[in-house]
Amino acid sequence: MKVNGKWYPKSVLVVSPATTEQVAKRIAAESTVSPADVQAVLIALGGVMGDFMAQGRSVKLDGIGSFYFTAVTTKNGVDKPEDVNATLIRGIRVRFLPETRYRGAGKGRVSTRGLSDVDIEWEEWKGEDKKSLTPAPSPNGEGSEENPGPQAG
Known part of the structure; x- marks a missing residue:
């Protein structure tokens, strides 16, 4: 990654994020609580945390x-404290x-x-950068001047 003309190492996520269900199953395997109960608690956690933080508290x-x-x-910002x-x-x-x-x-x-x-074991990334999910326009396919695709109207 280049910042201010210098190159630096960068961490790369190589797999999709762990889901709430996966986390719940892992916690359940390490406790006496069912995966469904853990998942219900994890889902409720965000709302409860938001309520406490909205009261000006940290969690x-x-x-x-x-x-x-x-x-x-x-x-x-502003120049004078009274303008805040x-x-x-x-x-x-x-x-x-x-x-x-x-x-x-x-x-x-x-x-x-x-x-x-x-x-954590660090290693050099030898994979490719993530590809865009938006396909490149085809020179003569849908989206070109000859074939503009569906039109609103």
Whole structure:
């Protein structure tokens, strides 16, 4: 990935995201709760978290981290503090801060972010970049001047 004229490594997702159903089955396999019950809880979690965050609270989930809302504001801001008001807010974002974990003791104590202290094996990507889902226009097929395709009207 090129940023400001320099090249940097970039992580690549090589498989589709894990689904709620897959996560529920995995949690159920590691507990005494059924996959259906876990899935129901996971589905309800988003709404419950949103309600707490709408009250101005963060949501801390042990072993995962904290979620909270931040305001998306106009790009330029204002010059004086008395000009700051709610009309400058354009939307909200959900922010996530992974839980901090500590290993070791004394001077050797190290803090790491939860969810990111797992063993990851990095390797060079040898695959192709993701292809566009939009097909390229055919020179003489549908969408060309000779064959414009279905017309509204």
